[in-house]
Amino acid sequence: MTEPARLEVQNLTRAFDGRRVVDDVSFRVEAGQVACLLGPSGCGKSTTLRIVAGVDMQDRGRILVDGRVVCDGANRLPPEARSIGLMFQDFALFPHLPVSENVAFGLKGGFRANRARVTDLLERVHMLRHLDSYPHELSGGEQQRVALARALAPRPGVLLMDEPFSGLDERLRDGIRDETLALLKDEGTAVLLVTHEPVEAMRMADLILLMRSGRIVQQGAPYNLYNAPVDRQAAAFFSDINVLQGRVQGALTDTPFGQFLTPGMPDGCEVDIVIRPQHLRIDFDRAGQGPAPTPENGQAALARVVRARYLGRESLVEFATEHSGIALNATVPGVFLPPAGTPMWLMLRRDRCFVFPRG
Incomplete structure (x- = not known):
């Protein structure tokens, strides 16, 4: 009992x-x-x-x-x-x-x-x-x-x-x-x-x-x-988030980072793909120059710095993607303050993304 x-x-x-x-x-x-x-x-x-x-x-x-x-x-x-x-x-x-x-x-x-x-x-x-x-x-x-x-x-x-x-x-x-x-x-x-x-x-x-x-x-x-x-x-509720919005077709959703698997979602369903700022990765070496990085899955997205702020333990960098203008935030440990307008390649940790039906 x-x-x-x-x-x-x-x-x-x-x-x-x-x-x-x-x-x-x-x-x-x-x-x-x-x-x-x-x-x-x-x-x-x-x-x-x-x-x-x-x-x-x-x-x-x-x-x-x-x-x-x-x-x-x-x-x-x-x-x-x-x-x-x-x-x-x-x-x-x-x-x-x-x-x-x-x-x-x-x-x-x-x-x-x-x-x-x-x-x-x-x-x-x-x-x-x-x-x-x-x-x-x-x-x-x-x-x-x-x-x-x-x-x-x-x-x-x-x-x-x-x-x-x-x-x-x-x-x-x-x-x-x-x-x-x-x-x-x-x-x-x-x-x-x-x-x-x-x-x-x-x-x-x-x-x-x-x-x-x-x-x-x-x-x-x-x-x-x-x-x-x-x-x-x-x-x-637990942290700031980035949201990519898309529509499901054939269990896939198009984003600036390539297609996301969205199994179980019906065709035509609108979804939110959520990622926290600490899981948005920056390719520091290329800084937007040269060919796009090749992450393990998906693809990199080109974005430009809108603003960067130092918050003490980390820096918050605000981006807008080059082609669609989607606003994205990334946090970087320590001091990282690139000037506004700097082009950078961004990558997602897909294992840390969440997919929800848009409600």
């Missing part, structure tokens, strides 16, 4: 004014796993989180924690009885309580009865020296660490995190994310994290739940979502 998930959501649906903002959402989060609800603003991810937390009510569907139904429309446990911890983007620390009492707030007996648990957590988030400090005396990063310790103090089976790093200085985020992830894994807590930032989801999640218009359009490991997107929009 399969072990129950730490958190399981089944067919969750919620509508406001006749519009479904959460539409038949289902997923599982195992103990020790970090799952991320990812999507643009208004896609339904925060509403899903609030329903799981118990501060909003679904119209249909069930929520289970360790196999126990905590809400199914007919029966509903209050938030404090669900073994679910909450951590919000504003941290919501009590300004009149010192750090020690903030962390102990949800524990029976307060700080005196739970000194060992509180001091252990504060030590693990590097905040023990601030035991007697008040929230207004702490930086944003320090408040975030205290909020994390407070959320974990009662040992919840599930921790819900709503954009917890959005208020932090960008320079602090990576370090605090890594520290947070290490502590969550240490505790074995199942985590449901809401974010609209793909980089954050890729960095923290074991499981990404990509949402759009109230539905989960794709779920899986970060590697799978990035390398096998379900559609053009999913590909574009």
